[in-house]
Amino acid sequence: MAKAPAKTEPSQALDQGLAVGVARLTPEKIESTIRTVLKSETGARLSTYVETCIHCGLCAEACHYYLSHDNDPHYAPVGKVKQTLWEMIKQKGRVTPEFIEKAAIIAHTECNLCKRCAQYCPFGIDIAYLMLVVRRIIHKLGCTPLYIQDTAHSHSVTMNQMWVKGDEWPDTLQWQEEEAQAEFEDLRIPLDVEGAEIMYSVIAPEPKFQAQLIYQAAAIFHAAGVSWTMPSELGWDNSDMAMFTGDNEIMGRIKRAHYDAAIRLKVKRIVMGECGHAFRSVYDVGNRWLGWEMPPIPIVHAIDFYYELLKEGRIKITKKYPTPITLHDPCNVVRGGGLHEKARYVAHTLCESVVEMTPNREHNYCCAAGGGAINCGPPYKQTRISGNRIKAEQLFAAKTRGAQVLIAPCHNCHSGLHDIVHHYGVGLDIKFFGDLIYELMEKPA
Amino acid sequence: MHAVYAFVSGPLAWLAFLLFFGGICYRLVRLLWEVNRTEKFIFSYMSWKYSLRSIGRWLIPFGTANWRLHPGLTVATFTFHICLLVTPVFLLSHVVLWDEAFDVSWWTLPDGVADVMTVLVIVCCAYFLIRRLVTPEVKFVTTASDFVILAIVAAPFITGFLAYHQWFAYPVMAIAHIVSGEIMLAAIPFTRLSHMIFSPLTRAYMGSEFGKVRHARDW
Incomplete structure (x- = not known):
């Protein structure tokens, strides 16, 4: 409808799997695949989400990509749905191979399925689910990025x-x-x-x-x-x-x-x-x-x-970790499993000083590596890093309040945060809880 | 003019209410039928406790992180929705019509208060319109239908306000008010105004998933 500002595109290396997949597409295959997925694999949930969305844009500030790209609306969760699923539904599957290529990149590398937007949508629309529907279509079209x-x-x-x-x-x-x-x-x-x-x-x-x-x-x-x-x-x-x-x-x-x-x-x-x-x-x-x-x-x-x-004293700590730490709340175990208070108990038991980053707990920013994004490999490394400047700022703020070590109790977060810490020069050591427990526990002879 | 008035306030009103209530029932039954047919698992995750916890939290102004992030919009949207629902139901001249037609009546708002609430609805509509036109993340996802549904909602209040004050062409304005109100009622179940019916359900489902499975807050 309204003319959109130009999208700030990150530098993009060639993804051979995606390029080959897209070259093989025909309009008929695209149309029939989209129609089949929409008709036989989705139901009331998808149609209700699409029909209930009032296009208010309130999900925008939930997304670390949006915040990291200076509030570029292309990266707002609803903006990503508009550029992918809405168009597929509106055109009844008659979209071009170039569209599919763009949709694959958006759904796979510009969304971590972290579900923070579900917490920000007043209607509780599950936008990560909508992105997964797009990924399902991309999968059935054989256009999934090569590395993943x-x-x-x-x-x-x-x-x-x-x-x-x-x-x-x-x-x-x-x-x-x-x-x-x-x-x-x-x-x-x-x-x-x-x-x-x-x-x-x-x-x-x-x-x-x-x-x-x-x-x-x-x-x-x-x-x-x-x-x-x-x-x-x-x-x-x-x-x-x-x-x-x-x-x-x-x-x-x-x-x-x-x-x-x-x-x-x-x-x-x-x-x-x-x-x-x-x-x-x-x-x-x-x-x-x-x-x-x-x-x-x-x-x-x-x-x-x-x-x-x-808690049960089955592991005894010889001494508390003296260096101040900050704790990253991984989406999948915190927003997805409610382990944030237990993580804090562990952190406070092990460490002398825990510096909270903000926002935290369920509202923490994603690492931008999750949801398969880091597994899409080197072609999209810059997408992850430039798409998560906000995380670097959040980490840097924790560092200015004294944190020197970053605990990331998740493999994807660990690797994603490693890239962010290095690229932006945040200068935090990253550790698992296991690293600290092994270092600090009373060891049997 | 009398014949037109009799038509819009008679048969057309019946039709509008039929489409409104019938449409709501149809949409709800269809939704439940569809969920039962294709995504039955949704029922097993629904929880009254967590549904109401989530809906309740989002019904409190500034009760959620996102409401606090957008104070202007929060004030506007709560004011708008409260006035939108309360004003037509408790307006004296509407209750008089129910009384005359069906001999039922209930408490009414003082006219002055109803007048202010009407103006608030119109002001909020203007706010939403401007927000759509100037806020990039909203503008980017705005379609023609967004302006249409905004107009459908604003029209009964603008015409009602003009008719009440009888500033000009009262009979025309009164008829325009009735017709636009009827359009709004009939449109609710069949446009994205259906968020009136569906948003508590989508919220309830997300609240249930967050409460029961994810053990996290969805606000």
Whole structure:
């Protein structure tokens, strides 16, 4: 309607997967795919959201991309819906391949599905859901960005995100067990122990290139005397990029494998590492696809588990961490799981000084890496960084009030914040809660 | 003129109320039927407690983070919606019509107060119009239909105000007022004015998801 200001575009490297996918599109394929998804995969929720939206723009200030691009309306949540789904609905699927390319970039790299906008829309319209519908269409059109599509392929072939081969997984665990035994003589990383209390699951990047996190977790479990196990075969990886590419079928397969592993091992609950998207997948999304209202087995995020260990005194802290820290609230476990107060309990128990960043808790700004954005890879690194200047400002404000270390209890947040801290020169060390607990806990001889 | 008046205040009024109440029932039944058909899971996540918690919180002016971020709009939207709902229902001249036609009547607003509330609705409509034209994030997503629905809502109040004060062409203005009121009633279920029916439901669903599953506040 009204003439819009020019969009401030970040510099954009070529995404070969997207370019090839778009080159293969025909108008007929686009139209029939959009129509099929809208007709047979959506229902009252989508139509009510679209018809109820009063175009008030009140969701705009919820979005870190909007705030970071000097309030450019293209980045307002409703602005993104206008540039994608509204147009697809209005044109009844008759949109061009160029439109699909733009929609893929918007839905995959300019929205982290953090759902902060759902908290700001007076009607509670779930804009992240609308973006997921767009991603589903993009997936069915074969235009998902290359890097994240590769992780979905990995899920499909290996049932883990990082092409970790069958023998590499137990091999990595045994390697870490041996390493840890130099420090704790009788430490074990127990594989396939039927009837253990806990199944510990991690995301595939841990065995792939952060194996020391498995070492740390094993040390913490060992010190706390926890009855735990890890599956040696399929189902050990709790991550899920298929959930973010709109590949619901693969999402269902990998979540089933994960729950099945826990059921097979007859554990009482699944404890997972410090990852947000995996929590979202196992706790809130995968279970629904498989027909479970809530997960078939209790899901405990690391924050929740550390809270329990510290509260019950199963882990003793030798001394408090002297350096002032600030705490990042990951969307998927805070806005998605309500763990913000427990995270604060853990932070205050471990550290002498906790500097709150603002806004915080449910209102915290996203890291701009979540929702699969960081998994879209190097072509979109600048999109994430320029799209989250507001986070750098928020972090810098915490730093000026004394914070020197940033706790980010989520893998995606960790990596995304790393890029932001470095690009903007914020100068904060980034750590997991596990890093601090391992460093500070009383270690058994 | 009398024949026109008799038509718009008789058969046309019946039609408008039929479309209003019938339309609301139709839209609600259809929605529930559709949810039941395609997204039945929504029912299992709905919670009265968290629905009412969320709706209640958003009904408090400045009760949510976003209301506090936009003080001007918050004052305007609460003033607008309260006056929009209360004024027509409790206006003396409307209640007199109900009394004459059906022998039912209820408490009414003093005329002076109703007059001020009418002006407030018009002022707020002007505010919304200007906001649509000048605020970039609103302008960007504005379509022609946004101006149409704003006009549909403003018209009965502008004509009602002019008719009440009888400044000019009273009979024409009175008829225009009745017709525009009827258009508004009939349009509510079938345009995006249907947010009157649906927004409590979308809010309730989001409130339930946040309360029951996410254990977080949605405000």
